Amino acid sequence: MSAPGNGPAAVPATRRGPSRRAVRTGTVLASCLALLVAAVVVGVRVYDREPTVTLLANWTGKDERAFRDAVIAPFERKYRIHVDYQGSSAQSQVLSADVEAGTPPDVVVLTGPGELASYVAQRRLKSLDGLVPEGAFSASWTTRIDGHVYWFPLKADLKSIVWYPGDMxxxxxxxAAGQPAQWCLGLGAAATSGWPGTDWIEDLLLQQSGWRTYDKWARGELRWTDPAVRRAWTAWRDLVVGSGENERLVSRALETHYQDASAYLAKKSPQCSLEHQASFIGADDDWKKADGRYEASATLLGTGYSDAWEVSGDLVALLHETPAAKQLIRYLASTEAGRVWSVQQSGFSVRTGVPAGSYGAPGTQRRRxxxxLRDRRAVHCFDASDAMPPAVRDVFAQSTIDFLARPGDLTSLLKTLDTLRTDPKLTWLPSVCDRTP
Known part of the structure; x- marks a missing residue:
């Protein structure tokens, strides 16, 4: 058979490399070696794989980085357990969707004990008995349901305070407290707009009517149309926008995100000077520049003195009892985790055993x-809206927005909340305020 084409037969070139058989043999050996190496790597990964625990919390951005560096990284190094962290400002919605889909995280951090109580009622949460040492936190931070503890605070904030520039x-x-324009206020938030308004109303009720009235209301035992509750709503509006129609202040409050409220303080000609906001706002750049100080809200909003304080917390709860998840719970509830978290400027640990010196010298602002927060002689009342069932909490937050926009609708708004309050399907906490001897 002749080679294709015309002309003389081609002369074979001289071989300069290995034979085809040698190439095939080398290729086969190389392939086998690659497969062997891959198998060894996979085997090492399988047999040396770190256990993983999934964690959902609300810290994102710089807060997430601080949490990872201060809390997660030391845990991973010490226990050889990987933490698969998901941060979301809408963690309530994310958790609800994950639970509905059957893929909830192992551990969750939520701000609302009322929301967590609803998961207890659904038998979604696992008891922390034996994982959180007895007495590690005062009873006001670890509400018992049917005799069991289901959450504890990793981070706490004080809410019954008013911030002001250091030269005031x-x-x-x-x-300034009697001038509505002097209050820095923004009701906007990513997933829960209106909550700064609920903080105002809650604290006014606490300071004006006392912690026992507050406790009954936050547990669903006091009508929203009760005169004490109504008085808190109207006092709030009179303070922040005035008793008359003030469209400019209403628009400013409704259109401003709560994190941007202090920006009005930082303008060349300051447009406000006071902010009713939790302790975390002290880390805000605008308040740092203003040498921000605080005083008890009772001196401006209440009777002049009170030993009752509204507080909030980021609460840790367990959904899956895996060994890795339980180890993370033990760590987060430890004095070690409380100590490393206490060095962060945005929050506080209320874990007993964390040295007071972690917060600075006596008399300094952060130490005070x-x-x-750690004073067991004081009455600590958990943020009422956070303690309420989610359905009531959400309508409460929206109602603060509606009330500023349409103050004449207050009676209707309160009656709607009362109708929700009596829904037998809702789960209310057994206590919200606590005085520990």
């Missing part, structure tokens, strides 16, 4: 905030 005198603060 006491008399100037008193004068920490001492109030």
């Amino acid at each position: 005198t006491e008399q100037q603060r008193r004068d 905030l920490a001492d109030t």
